[in-house]
Amino acid sequence: MKENILVIEDNEQNLYLVKFILEKNGYQVHVATDGQAGIEAANQLKPDLILLDIQLPVMDGYAVAQNLRANPSTAKIPIVAVTSHAMVGDRDKALSSGCNGYIEKPINPETFMSEVELHLIKK
Amino acid sequence: MQVLALIAGVALLTSLAGSFILKRQVNARTRELWQINQEMEQRIIERTAQLEEARMKAESADRLKSAFLATMSHELRTPLNSIIGFTGILLQKLGGPLNEEQAKQLGMVYNSARHLLDLINDVLDISKIEAGQLNVISEPFDLRESIERVMKSSQPLADKKGIEFSSTVAPEIGAITGDRRRVEQILLNLISNAIKFTEQGYVRLQGEVRGDDIVIDVKDTGIGIRQEDMGLLFTAFQQIESGITRKYDGTGLGLSICKKLSHLLGGEIRVESEWGKGSTFSLILKKEG
Numbered sequence: 001m002k003e004n005i006l007v008i009e010d011n012e013q014n015l016y017l018v019k020f021i022l023e024k025n026g027y028q029v030h031v032a033t034d035g036q037a038g039i040e041a042a043n044q045l046k047p048d049l050i051l052l053d054i055q056l057p058v059m060d061g062y063a064v065a066q067n068l069r070a071n072p073s074t075a076k077i078p079i080v081a082v083t084s085h086a087m088v089g090d091r092d093k094a095l096s097s098g099c100n101g102y103i104e105k106p107i108n109p110e111t112f113m114s115e116v117e118l119h120l121i122k123k
Numbered sequence: 124m125q126v127l128a129l130i131a132g133v134a135l136l137t138s139l140a141g142s143f144i145l146k147r148q149v150n151a152r153t154r155e156l157w158q159i160n161q162e163m164e165q166r167i168i169e170r171t172a173q174l175e176e177a178r179m180k181a182e183s184a185d186r187l188k189s190a191f192l193a194t195m196s197h198e199l200r201t202p203l204n205s206i207i208g209f210t211g212i213l214l215q216k217l218g219g220p221l222n223e224e225q226a227k228q229l230g231m232v233y234n235s236a237r238h239l240l241d242l243i244n245d246v247l248d249i250s251k252i253e254a255g256q257l258n259v260i261s262e263p264f265d266l267r268e269s270i271e272r273v274m275k276s277s278q279p280l281a282d283k284k285g286i287e288f289s290s291t292v293a294p295e296i297g298a299i300t301g302d303r304r305r306v307e308q309i310l311l312n313l314i315s316n317a318i319k320f321t322e323q324g325y326v327r328l329q330g331e332v333r334g335d336d337i338v339i340d341v342k343d344t345g346i347g348i349r350q351e352d353m354g355l356l357f358t359a360f361q362q363i364e365s366g367i368t369r370k371y372d373g374t375g376l377g378l379s380i381c382k383k384l385s386h387l388l389g390g391e392i393r394v395e396s397e398w399g400k401g402s403t404f405s406l407i408l409k410k411e412g
Contacts, residue, residue, distance in 0.1 A: 011201060017208040024217045084200040106204035106240060109211025 002028040006047040008038035035059025054083035062097040069098035078119040189254035196247035245376040264303040287325035313341040321345035342403040348396040357382045
């Protein structure tokens, strides 16, 4: 069975890009385009992994990660932050908000899947 | 006799009158000088205040510039994500088959986009360093592993140029305390520079412990650096002219960043070079970081 990956990302092109790569690699992809919608989708779908943008409308990625970690039904889903924030402390901030990993944008198409799969619990 | 006394008397009177006039003149000059002095002091006070104001303006402009560069760099990464991502997946043929010419041209787009990303990252680093916002972390890491990692990722560059590329690391080099990512960034930069400027011969990395220092030499048999160009070497946005045209790509920021980073890490970068023969760049780190 295909693993489900939820992508929370508001930039249309980046969303298309990530969705395309994941689908080509055989994953079932679900999308949400703002933080609140992302939390709802995560609760409803219980995906195997969440790719989370940090700069999001309504609620930023840090808050989304904290919310998902605080909720027992989503607390164990691996979250990987994907963000073009490259400022001091961003990585730490993402990890301390509850993300398991951190991928910097622009993504490296050659290593992106292995970076994602590092955090995916295979079925 | 009387005549002589009369002459002497007149001379005395004249000189007395003369000295009286002189004294008045001196007093007047002294007052004038005192006044000039007061004016000078006042002007110095005013001028100092003006300079202080100018300095503060310059500093705040500098901070604004750094903040602007940091924001711009961040904003530029989002569209670049699209360009690098999509050309990358097309080149991986995830979107379907490509003919040779299409693959070649997409490869050029991809390389240019990566180059642009390097530039943006370098500008971001420089602006962070200059704004005092770049904090290096201090944690234990294995320097030997870091050297192996940068050697491995630089190997394709050396293979492309067909030059010998090797490393020897002294057995005492192992775990140190510092910022792994930044140490690797410096080494990657020194190695890629060495490869870039070497057409034949070798690039060799040598790591050893000298007293309290860990010294990592990156030695090449490249074009070398003229003595008169040594001073420009670590200046931002300066790439030394190697001929009539600018033959080598680069941001001209690499060494400037390396030098500043090495200082933040409590170390330094040294260079020895002979024009036409080659260069040795050394990263020196404290054994006890």
